[in-house]
Amino acid sequence: MNSLLSDPWIAARIDEAVAPYVGVLPAEEVAWMREQLAETLATDEHAARILRGAHPREVDQSGEVGCDPGEVDDPAAADASKRGRAG
Amino acid sequence: MGERDKPREEAERIREGTDLIGLVATRLARRLGRHVHLDDLKALGREALLSIVKTYDPSRGKFRTYAILKLRWAMLDGIRRETHGRTAAARIQALVASERFGAALSAVPSDNEPVLSEDGYRERLRVLLEGHAAALAVGLIASVGDMALVPDAADGPEESASRRQLATVLHRAVRDLPERERALIERHYFEGEQFDAIARDLGISKSWASRLHAQAIETLGKVLCTFWSSSG
Numbered sequence: 001m002n003s004l005l006s007d008p009w010i011a012a013r014i015d016e017a018v019a020p021y022v023g024v025l026p027a028e029e030v031a032w033m034r035e036q037l038a039e040t041l042a043t044d045e046h047a048a049r050i051l052r053g054a055h056p057r058e059v060d061q062s063g064e065v066g067c068d069p070g071e072v073d074d075p076a077a078a079d080a081s082k083r084g085r086a087g
Numbered sequence: 088m089g090e091r092d093k094p095r096e097e098a099e100r101i102r103e104g105t106d107l108i109g110l111v112a113t114r115l116a117r118r119l120g121r122h123v124h125l126d127d128l129k130a131l132g133r134e135a136l137l138s139i140v141k142t143y144d145p146s147r148g149k150f151r152t153y154a155i156l157k158l159r160w161a162m163l164d165g166i167r168r169e170t171h172g173r174t175a176a177a178r179i180q181a182l183v184a185s186e187r188f189g190a191a192l193s194a195v196p197s198d199n200e201p202v203l204s205e206d207g208y209r210e211r212l213r214v215l216l217e218g219h220a221a222a223l224a225v226g227l228i229a230s231v232g233d234m235a236l237v238p239d240a241a242d243g244p245e246e247s248a249s250r251r252q253l254a255t256v257l258h259r260a261v262r263d264l265p266e267r268e269r270a271l272i273e274r275h276y277f278e279g280e281q282f283d284a285i286a287r288d289l290g291i292s293k294s295w296a297s298r299l300h301a302q303a304i305e306t307l308g309k310v311l312c313t314f315w316s317s318s319g
Contacts, residue, residue, distance in 0.1 A: 016213070050211045053207075
């Protein structure tokens with residue numbers, strides 16, 4: 001699994017994007033699409049920049065943003081993911 | 088820098104590009120899973136590297152960014168030509184669609200991008216993810232030729248019927264696109280023509296063709312979603 005999907009905020013944005021295709025495309029292909037969207041956020045410079053600007057600067061009150069997203073390919077995406085944890 | 092420095096600069100870029108081949112091939116292999124071999128991707132990258140070095144224009148940005156993009160295209164194009172299984176071909180086509188959609192979005196140099204509010208960036212992120220999702224879906228459904236209609240051994244009857252229905256909806260939606268968008272999508276995704284060749288034939292630049300492609304993908308994504316929500 002792409003490490004960005006461990007970030008609940010990013011995973012929720014990706015889930016919203018693939019939601020229209022759930023039940024339309026086979027589950028295996030929807031799961032593959034989720035992975036590809038995360039990969040785009042991790043490796044595409046433009047997408048990573050947008051993610052960095054969009055990612056919340058504070059952790060949810062629930063404290064659920066505690067998991068380590070691990071290594072990502074793009075520093076901008078890594079930064080966005082870390083900010084979610086740093087709060 | 089003069090002509091005298093050119094061979095030295097090119098040699099440096101070939102070294103840098105050679106290092107990048109492994110990175111790009113590994114990322115792409117991860118995206119395509121068991122459907123492609125890492126060594127095949129690397130071989131395609133090596134084939135393309137010299138031409139990438141020769142066509143690089145330093146005034147248009149960093150070599151690394153240019154080389155990564157070009158290597159990815161070379162590998163995707165190469166495996167698309169050589170791949171025959173339906174699932175693999177559909178996934179490659181989906182990645183090509185997503186890459187092309189992303190290329191249109193990132194055509195504006197980052198220095199010229201306005202600084203947005205957090206909400207502004209979130210809206211951008213929503214549009215970006217929805218667009219890439221639509222591109223992936225269109226690529227998966229369209230595939231090359233009629234491959235989307237050819238079932239994999241693993242497909243059940245319901246899955247095959249659903250796939251056929253989706254392909255029919257997509258073909259109809261493409262027919263309703265504005266003329267140049269329709270030509271780009273039909274010829275590239277259904278007939279397997281090279282995107283750049285279609286753009287030349289239509290008398291438009293590659294960047295303009297990419298923008299038309301992005302518009303078409305957004306429209307098709309909406310049609311697919313609307314169709315399914317109204318029939319589901």
